[in-house]
Amino acid sequence: MKEKETTLKVIAEKLNISITTVSKALKDYSDVSPKTRERVLELARELNYTPNSFAVNLRTKESKTIGLIIPEVVHHFFSSVINGIIAEAEKNEYLVIILQSNESLELEKKQVQLLINKRVDGIIMSLSNESNDDDHIREIIQRNIPFVMFDKISKIIPCSKVIIDDQKAASAAVEHLISVGCKKIAHIRGPVNPQNAIDRFLGYKKALEKNQIPFDKNLVYTCVRVSFEEGYAFAKEICENHPDVDGIFVITDLVAVGVLAYLNEHHIKVPEQIAVIGFSNWFMSQVIQPKLSTVDQPSYEMGVSAFNLLLKEIKAVKEEQPKVIENVVLDTQIIVRESTKK
Amino acid sequence: MKEKETTLKVIAEKLNISITTVSKALKDYSDVSPKTRERVLELARELNYTPNSFAVNLRTKESKTIGLIIPEVVHHFFSSVINGIIAEAEKNEYLVIILQSNESLELEKKQVQLLINKRVDGIIMSLSNESNDDDHIREIIQRNIPFVMFDKISKIIPCSKVIIDDQKAASAAVEHLISVGCKKIAHIRGPVNPQNAIDRFLGYKKALEKNQIPFDKNLVYTCVRVSFEEGYAFAKEICENHPDVDGIFVITDLVAVGVLAYLNEHHIKVPEQIAVIGFSNWFMSQVIQPKLSTVDQPSYEMGVSAFNLLLKEIKAVKEEQPKVIENVVLDTQIIVRESTKK
DNA sequence: TTTATAATCGAAAACGTTTTCGAAATTACC
DNA sequence: GGTAATTTCGAAAACGTTTTCGATTATAAA
Numbered sequence: 001m002k003e004k005e006t007t008l009k010v011i012a013e014k015l016n017i018s019i020t021t022v023s024k025a026l027k028d029y030s031d032v033s034p035k036t037r038e039r040v041l042e043l044a045r046e047l048n049y050t051p052n053s054f055a056v057n058l059r060t061k062e063s064k065t066i067g068l069i070i071p072e073v074v075h076h077f078f079s080s081v082i083n084g085i086i087a088e089a090e091k092n093e094y095l096v097i098i099l100q101s102n103e104s105l106e107l108e109k110k111q112v113q114l115l116i117n118k119r120v121d122g123i124i125m126s127l128s129n130e131s132n133d134d135d136h137i138r139e140i141i142q143r144n145i146p147f148v149m150f151d152k153i154s155k156i157i158p159c160s161k162v163i164i165d166d167q168k169a170a171s172a173a174v175e176h177l178i179s180v181g182c183k184k185i186a187h188i189r190g191p192v193n194p195q196n197a198i199d200r201f202l203g204y205k206k207a208l209e210k211n212q213i214p215f216d217k218n219l220v221y222t223c224v225r226v227s228f229e230e231g232y233a234f235a236k237e238i239c240e241n242h243p244d245v246d247g248i249f250v251i252t253d254l255v256a257v258g259v260l261a262y263l264n265e266h267h268i269k270v271p272e273q274i275a276v277i278g279f280s281n282w283f284m285s286q287v288i289q290p291k292l293s294t295v296d297q298p299s300y301e302m303g304v305s306a307f308n309l310l311l312k313e314i315k316a317v318k319e320e321q322p323k324v325i326e327n328v329v330l331d332t333q334i335i336v337r338e339s340t341k342k
Numbered sequence: 343m344k345e346k347e348t349t350l351k352v353i354a355e356k357l358n359i360s361i362t363t364v365s366k367a368l369k370d371y372s373d374v375s376p377k378t379r380e381r382v383l384e385l386a387r388e389l390n391y392t393p394n395s396f397a398v399n400l401r402t403k404e405s406k407t408i409g410l411i412i413p414e415v416v417h418h419f420f421s422s423v424i425n426g427i428i429a430e431a432e433k434n435e436y437l438v439i440i441l442q443s444n445e446s447l448e449l450e451k452k453q454v455q456l457l458i459n460k461r462v463d464g465i466i467m468s469l470s471n472e473s474n475d476d477d478h479i480r481e482i483i484q485r486n487i488p489f490v491m492f493d494k495i496s497k498i499i500p501c502s503k504v505i506i507d508d509q510k511a512a513s514a515a516v517e518h519l520i521s522v523g524c525k526k527i528a529h530i531r532g533p534v535n536p537q538n539a540i541d542r543f544l545g546y547k548k549a550l551e552k553n554q555i556p557f558d559k560n561l562v563y564t565c566v567r568v569s570f571e572e573g574y575a576f577a578k579e580i581c582e583n584h585p586d587v588d589g590i591f592v593i594t595d596l597v598a599v600g601v602l603a604y605l606n607e608h609h610i611k612v613p614e615q616i617a618v619i620g621f622s623n624w625f626m627s628q629v630i631q632p633k634l635s636t637v638d639q640p641s642y643e644m645g646v647s648a649f650n651l652l653l654k655e656i657k658a659v660k661e662e663q664p665k666v667i668e669n670v671v672l673d674t675q676i677i678v679r680e681s682t683k684k
Numbered sequence: 685t686t687t688a689t690a691a692t693c694g695a696a697a698a699c700g701t702t703t704t705c706g707a708a709a710t711t712a713c714c
Numbered sequence: 715g716g717t718a719a720t721t722t723c724g725a726a727a728a729c730g731t732t733t734t735c736g737a738t739t740a741t742a743a744a
Contacts, residue, residue: 007730018694023732031692050459054405055730058396058699065439065460073425079416086415086442090453095439095460097407100428111432117392118407118437228629257629264631287570287599289606289631349700360724365702373722397700400729 006047015039026051057119062318065095066310067115069125071103071152076282077252077299078126081150084303085124092311094121105130112136122146122310126153129191129226133157144323146313150306152194160309162302162328166196169295169332170203171210173277174249176293176334178211180342182247182275186219188234188259190226190251197251200279204249219245223255231258239268246274247340253278253285253294260288260339275340290338298330305330348389357381368393404660407437408652409457411467413445413494418624419594419641420468423492426645427466434653436463447472454478464488464652468495471533471568475499486665488655492648494536502651504644504670508538511637511674512545513552515619516591518635518676520553522684524589524617528561530576530601532568532593539593542621546591561587565597573600581610588616589682595620595627595636602630602681617682632680640672647672 004010008026012019017036025032025040026049032040043049057063068085070078086096097120101108108128115123116139123140126149131137133154140147141159150162177185187204190197201220208215219242221234231250235258238245250256256278263270270276270290278285278294285292305328316323346352350368354361359378366374367382368391374382385391399405410427412420428438439462443450450470457465458481465482468491473479475496482489483501492504519527529546532539543562550557561584563576573592577600580587592598598620605612612618612632620627620636627634647670658665 005730009730019731020694020696020733021692023730024693027732029733033692036692052400052730053460054396054399054403055699056732058394058400058701058729059731059733061396061699063396073428074418074421076416079421082440083415083442086440090441095441095456097437098424098428098440099432099437100425114437118395261629284626284629287603287626287630347700351700361701362703362724362726363722365700366723369702371703375722378722394700397729398702400699400731401701401703403729 005052006044006049007052011040011043011047011049014043061119062121063119064093065097065118065120066122066124066307067097067099067118067120069099069101069108069111069115069123071101071126071128073098073100076284077151077280077297080299081126081303081306084300085307086303088304088307092307094307094311101128101131103128103130105134109134109136112140116140116143116145120145122148122314124148124150124306124310126151127194128152129194132193144317146310146317148306148310148313150302152196155195158325160313160324160326160328162306162309162330163196164297164302164330164332166199167203167206169279169297170200170249171207172203172332172334173279173295174204174207175211176336176340177247177249177275177277178207178213180247180271180275180340183213184219184242184245185213185247185249186221186238186242186245188221188223188231188248188250188255190223192222200251218242223251226252226255228254228258228261231255231260232262233258235259235262239263239266248274248276250276250278252280253282253292256292256294256339257284257288260290260292264289271338271340271342275342277334277340281335286337293337293340294335296333296335298332301330347394348386348391349394353382353385353389353391356385403461404463405461406435407439407460407462408464408466408649409439409441409453409460409462411441411443411450411453411457411465413443413468413470415440415442418626419493419622419639422641423468423645423648426642427649428645430646430649434649436649436653443470443473445470445472447476451476451478454482458482458485458487462487464490464656466490466492466648466652468493469536470494471536474535486659488652488659490648490652490655492644494538497537500667502655502666502668502670504648504651504672505538506639506644506672506674508541509545509548511621511639512542512591513549514545514674514676515621515637516546516549517553518678518682519589519591519617519619520549520555522589522613522617522682525555526561526584526587527555527589527591528563528580528584528587530563530565530573530590530592530597532565534564542593560584565593568594568597570596570600570603573597573602574604575600577601577604581605581608590616590618592618592620594622595624595634598634598636598681599626599630602632602634606631613680613682613684617684619676619682623677627677628679635679635682636677638675638677640674643672 008019008022012022025037099111148160189201223230281294281296350361350364354364367379441453490502531543565572623636623638
């Protein structure tokens with residue numbers, strides 16, 4: 001036999017008072033006498049009462065749950081962001097539903113629909129490489145659902161964003177290569193679509209210009225999958241076709257590690273013959289040989305501020321205040337390790 | 343002015359039919375005429391109707407949402423498991439709320455409560471290192487909430503589990519070290535509490551016995567935080583106090599990478615002087631120097647079967663069938679790389 | 685004692701859906 | 715035409731909570 005759930009009703013019946021009073025007692029309303037409040041609290045504790053969140057959701061029209069869509073979970077950067085988001089969410093008594101788009105626009109669209117249908121209180125998102133300012137994103141805005149983008153954003157969508165200054169960071173990385181004596185610097189860039197790949201490429205170009213190094217489009221290699229293997233393959237191409245390249249700026253550490261693997265295997269000295277700098281400061285980068293120089297991106301903090309921006313929007317929407325769009329740009333930092341220490 | 347939500351009621355009013363009929367039309371009940379069904383479907387599409395999940399949850403007493411508690415998100419193994427779980431969940435139209443215990447029992451307890459209060463349809467969990475068969479776990483069982491444990495499990499909790507045979511896998515790893523000629527093998531083990539650390543230790547011991555190598559408790563080092571730094575420090579201790587050790591079996595790759603870092607820095611040849619084998623096959627292991635031998639643990643598949651076990655339980659509970667406890671033991675595989683290839 | 689004020693309570697509606705069961709309308713059959 | 719069988723519909727209850735507003739009771743003031 002199943003014991004029945006403890007609801008306001010059973011408490012009310014046992015105490016011979018109304019459901020209303022029970023509810024008020026539990027929520028510290030002022031119009032319930034200390035005596036009855038005490039009796040209610042005690043019985044509630046005894047019967048292990050927990051409010052039925054389904055009913056609360058329906059009544060209050062909020063679920064204290066947010067949705068998070070990211071391209072990949074198994075990814076040092078993204079899992080760190082997740083970490084920041086769920087930590088901050090928990091502090092504020094929010095739960096986080098995580099979905100993974102696998103870099104597929106189609107999946108991403110489905111997932112946005114899922115979250116809208118679930119009526120989450122807000123959505124945090126980093127776009128897939130295929131995605132830009134598409135209808136599904138616009139629908140979120142249109143429905144006035146609190147919405148924050150981070151990292152892989154779309155510039156033209158009007159919403160709060162948490163990013164780094166990719167262009168500036170990339171410039172700094174390339175200037176670091178120049179400062180250690182590199183004269184001919186290749187760039188292994190990310191896919192054509194994502195804004196941060198574009199910005200890092202622009203940063204690369206700008207740093208060259210600033211230092212009177214001619215830009216050569218043949219020295220730019222474009223990743224499709226942003227993988228270890230691509231790094232390996234492009235390193236091979238660079239060495240075979242441009243033996244005078246003495247520095248490589250790579251879109252992200254994972255790819256840079258592929259580059260190092262090729263260079264190591266072919267006994268090309270890093271950094272003496274070719275200096276390499278990555279991006280994102282994956283954990284891996286500090287344990288490989290040679291240790292990889294990189295750009296540190298505050299991933300955990302990104303998660304924290306993305307959640308806090310979202311929370312602000314959630315509150316604003318609840319109080320029917322006008323929406324405030326806020327952009328947070330977090331600082332990056334060049335981490336110099338062996339791969340550029342000439 | 344806010345346009346009001348599309349509900350069954352507004353559709354019903356516009357078509358001058360009852361809410362009941364609208365609901366039935368949308369859910370393909372047989373007792374609604376093709377004509378009215380068509381009218382309903384069309385208007386629903388036009389008004390972009392999506393059922394209010396809060397109301398559905400309340401009515402059906404299920405939310406198509408499960409909870410997942412793990413010790414750490416930023417962890418190659420766990421993020422792979424997450425990947426498997428949310429992929430499989432999505433196929434079955436479930437969403438996943440993820441919580442991170444940070445290896446803290448106290449946090450874990452809070453989170454279990456959170457999920458119970460949220461009334462998720464089921465819970466998947468990997469215990470924190472501090473946790474064992476505690477009250478909060480028992481409460482899940484007691485409330486008859488579908489529940490599956492994986493990886494870090496408690497042997498005495500009666501519930502479905504997805505694990506590997508840690509003891510067997512550890513034995514195989516140690517026997518592999520023996521097969522390449524190691525005579526004196528140290529073990530850097532995990533914390534005292536978790537079952538898998540215990541089992542791997544037992545596997546280590548058993549492999550020694552089987553090969554007539556005397557067990558020496560001084561060659562066993564116990565991690566507390568299971569970190570890179572501990573690997574580094576224990577490697578130092580081993581080299582300084584037991585210079586004749588020629589093989590090390592390490593609880594997990596992260597720690598093993600710390601070991602390799604120390605050995606590399608001190609020009610101790612791996613595997614010639616000391617062979618090293620890790621556990622879990624983190625991505626990192628194939629890109630460091632020397633490439634790390636390890637035990638491959640099918641993390642993605644673990645996630646998939648954990649979800650499927652949970653789904654079975656959810657269905658069983660819904661149909662009020664007796665609970666079936668099922669244990670899935672997945673295969674592991676020794677991956678031989680440079681760190682043991684003598 | 686009467687009246688006014690404050691403290692305490694509860695009825696009822698609402699949130700939006702699902703489902704049961706009976707009523708009404710249509711069709712089939714003779 | 716009437717009756718029976720079938721199709722189509724809708725009223726209403728239920729899920730469990732929150733909140734408004736009016737009613738009742740106890741206390742204070744006159």
